[in-house]
Amino acid sequence: MVLLDAISLWDQQTIRCLTQSHLLPDNPLRDGGVLSVFAGVEYAAQAMAIHARLLDSATADIPPRKGFLAVASKLNANVDVLDHIAAPIQVEANMLAHNTDSSLYAFSLTADGQTLLSGQLTAVIISDTSSRP
Numbered sequence: 001m002v003l004l005d006a007i008s009l010w011d012q013q014t015i016r017c018l019t020q021s022h023l024l025p026d027n028p029l030r031d032g033g034v035l036s037v038f039a040g041v042e043y044a045a046q047a048m049a050i051h052a053r054l055l056d057s058a059t060a061d062i063p064p065r066k067g068f069l070a071v072a073s074k075l076n077a078n079v080d081v082l083d084h085i086a087a088p089i090q091v092e093a094n095m096l097a098h099n100t101d102s103s104l105y106a107f108s109l110t111a112d113g114q115t116l117l118s119g120q121l122t123a124v125i126i127s128d129t130s131s132r133p
Helices: 037-059
Strands: 006-010 014-019 067-077 089-098 102-111 114-125
Touching (some): 006 037, 014 037, 037 067, 037 089, 037 114, 089 114
Antiparallel strands (some): 006 014, 014 089, 067 114, 089 102
């Protein structure tokens, strides 16, 4: 499932993506036809994953690694649902800390100058053990 439509900016610390997938009636995160603002956590997690991959491929020829979202914290929602947001949503993720095993990002989803959802996400990266003896 790819929810983000485009990358508008990225550097060593930040990625900004745009999406209009919240407007699709068949968005896979809809529950009972409603897209909760907390589905934005998945949007932010996808931005984090893209950022990590861009950083890996920019610094070395590192194959993609698997990971998972471990913690969502400091969530602040200013709307209940994303269904009524007619404008494209900007998803921004800013790396706060990173090592070989995990990453911590602050994120925000905004549209038309309004912050819809913000918070922090911690992702855990799974080491590839297939090449170990």
